[in-house]
Amino acid sequence: MSRCSECAGSVIWNEDAGSNICTSCGTLTDPTQRVFADSNDPADSQYFNPSAPNSLKRFRGGSSWNLAGQSKETTARNNTFTIHAFIKSLTLTLSVPGLSPRVCTLFDQAMQTMQFRWGTKAKMVAGACLSIALRETGRPDFLKDIAFLSEQNDISVKRTLSSVLTALKITLTPTGPTQYLPTLQSHISSILQSSAESSGINVFLYSELKSLSLQSAIETAHLFIDTLARFAFETTLSQLSNAAVACAVFILSLEAEKRSPFSHLTDISASFANRCQVSKVLVMQRYQVLQDNIAKWIEEVEWLDSYQKRGRRSKVSKRLLCARGLKDALNWKQVLWKKQIEVEGKLILDVHMNGVDSDPNSEGESSLDVHAGSASLRSKDRLPSRKRKRVHSAVTGATHFLLNPLDASVSSRAGSSTSRTKTPPDTSTMSSYLISIPSFTDVRTLPSRLQQLSIARGGADVDVILDDELLAEGEWEAMQRTPEEMQELEQRWREEGVFDAIEKAKLTAALNNDKRVQAKGVHAGSESLVSAGPIPTSKRINLDALSEFMCYGDPDAYQFLGLEVLEDDKDDKESDVDGYGVMYDTSTSASYPDSAGGDEITIDDWRPLSPGFDNSFDDYL
Structure with a gap:
């Protein structure tokens, strides 16, 4: 006869569930089977009685009557029945249907003791009661899973759990490996606060732990333990030593944070084992089991390198692959679990209350309704909200404006106050005028x-x-400067040296213009000579020196094509250009040949005279 893997109790076959069910804890032997609440199932709640008489009740001090189902007692009874159905579906999803009576009892006691509001608060109370029932049977609390299924924040569910435990005066015994994680974190923190010599561990191990983030490793360890509890494991966590599993999980999380295995694994295992009072050999055994399970998870992820053993040894060790791929594997399993919940049908509790107060996040909602297998909330028409105290927005806005004129929250307060009255916000306030840009300001x-x-x-x-x-x-006269302004501007320019710069710029422009005109004339003359016919050339004359010499001579001298210009007098070496008398450079004028001088000028190397030429140039050659 088979036994339950959770509590070792006897199991029986159930046709509705399609699996063996434990008679003690109600756990399904086949975890792939799920049974959800059906609207056609007979109601077994003590709060649902369809044959109850519908009586009319008269309002106190009024002339109207309550219709059937509109009394406060009827609404509370219907809400309680709906929450019980929600709890039943929640326990079936987590594969613990045998805990639904205990959870319903805890829920009724909590609602009667603390008078919690119906709606979102009631959903969180139901989740907290389910967590208490799980802890009482030695299972993990599954707080994050319960919060995900009920579409609530896990922090809010934890706070509600603390309130329920205080109200019912229940003390839970810590169960699971999670309870040892804070102890291990404080232990390793105390080691790292001391020096490497007095820490009691290897120096290299101390340096490796010093560079790691303990908070990130703790988060990875929590996710690791939750993943082990969600998916089928070769050996359930309840049959293993929680302290040894916690030590092994924390070591693997630290290696995942380091992305490489520790060089002294036995030292850190012995340190954690002594702190949790377990055997080091047991910690190493749990480490090997969890490492093999991680290697199987990594094989499911396509982008991670799987462990492949070729011959006696593998190319990459299993410890290194597990350290590098643990976080990715955990995230992958998290995504798979969420997809599985969405496919099977996420539990959604549509809240549309009728006259019963709820929490501020769901105010004006009542009468709960459970729907399984729907992924989106249906929109419901809400009743008008309660009357609020009238606030004079003008006085409030003026007060905030005087306290802080440039406060941008003034306009938001005005907008929120006017949104209740369905009137557009007032944009003519003084704060809006000071902060906003005028309409006539245009960049065009x-x-x-x-x-x-x-x-x-x-x-x-x-x-x-x-x-x-x-x-x-x-308009033209207005743009002109007055004589006083002109005189003042002229005096300022003289002091700043602007006039000197203007005169220098004019002189430079005149020189450049003169050179440009002369070069243009020489270029035009050369073009006319080329068009007239072929020019006879002589090898006895340096044409480059001649062209340079002709540039400084008379512009009309190019037509002689000889040295007759040398016989002209060069006494006047000044030129008047645009009214500015400019003296040529003495070095340039010294290069000019002077006909009055007796010095001999050699233009090129001496060669014999060509026949047929007269000797008019003998004095210069």
């Missing part, structure tokens, strides 16, 4: 007077728009 350029006249007269020709019309009367 205004149209010119010519554009305005051309649009008005249908054209922009000279005969349509005269030049005098482009400026208004007195």
Whole structure:
């Protein structure tokens, strides 16, 4: 006869569940089977009695009557029945249907003791009661799973659990490996706070632990333990030593944070084992079992390198692969679990209350309704909210504005107060005027007077728009500087040296203009000579020196193609350009040949005279 894997109790076959069910704890032998609440199932709750008489009740001090099902007692009874159905579906999803009576009893006691509100608060109380029942049977609390299934924040569920434990005066015995994680964290923190010599561990191990983030490792360890509890494991956690499993899980989480295995595994295992009072050999055994399970998870992830053993040894060790791929494998299993819940049908509790107070997040909602297999909430028409105290928005806005004129929250308060009255927000307040940009401020350029006249007269020709019309009367005179301003500006320019810079710029421009004109004339003359015909050349004359020499001579001398210009007098070496008398450089003028001088000028190497030429140039050659 088979036994339950959780509590070792006897199991029986159930046709409705399609699996063997433990008679003690109600655990399914086949965890893949799920049974959800059906609307056609007979109601077994003590709060649901369809044959109960519907009586009319009269309001106290009024003339109207309550219709059937509108009394406070009836609403509370219907809400309790709905929450019980929600608890039953929740326990079936977590494969613990035998705990639903205990959870319903705890829920009724908590609601009667603390008078919790119906709605979202009641859902969190139901989840907290389910966590208490799980802890009482030695199972993990599954707080994050319960919060995910009920679409609540896990922190809010933990706070509600603390309130329920205080109200019912229940003391839970810590169960599972999670209870040892804070102890291990404080132990390793105390080791790292001391020096490496007095820490009691290897120096290299101390340096490796010093660079790790303990908080991140603790989060990985919590996720690791939750994943082990969710998915089928070769050996259930309840049959293993919780302290040894916690030590092994924390070591694997630290290696995942380091992304490489520890060099001294036995030292850290012995340190954790002594703190939790377990055997080091037992910790190493749990480490090997969990490592093999991680290797199987890594094989399911396509982008991770799986462990492949070729021959006697593998190329990469299993410890290194587990350290690198643990976080990715845990995230992958988390995604698979969420997809499985969505496919099977996520539990959704639509809240639309009728006259029963709820928490501030679900105010004005009542009468709970359970729907399994729906992934989206249906929108319901809400009743009008309760009357609120009228606040004078003008006085409040003026007060906030005087305290802080540039406070941007003033406009938000005004918007929130006006949204209740369905009126648009007032944008004419002083704060809005100071903070906002005026409407007339535009980055675009205004149209010119010519554009305005051309649009008005249908054209922009000279005969349509005269030049005098482009400026208004007195506009040109307004743009001119007055004599006083001109004198002041001139004096300032003289002090700053602006006039000197202007004169220097004019002189430089005149010199450049003179050189440009002369070069243009020489270029034009050369073009005319080329067009006239072939020019006879002589090897006795350096043409480059001749062209350089001709640039400084008379512009009309190019037509002689000889050295007759050398016989001209060069006494006047000054030129007047644009009214500026400029002296040529003495070095440049010294290169000019002077006909009056007796020095001999050699233009090129000496060669014999060509026959047929006269000897008029013998003095210069």
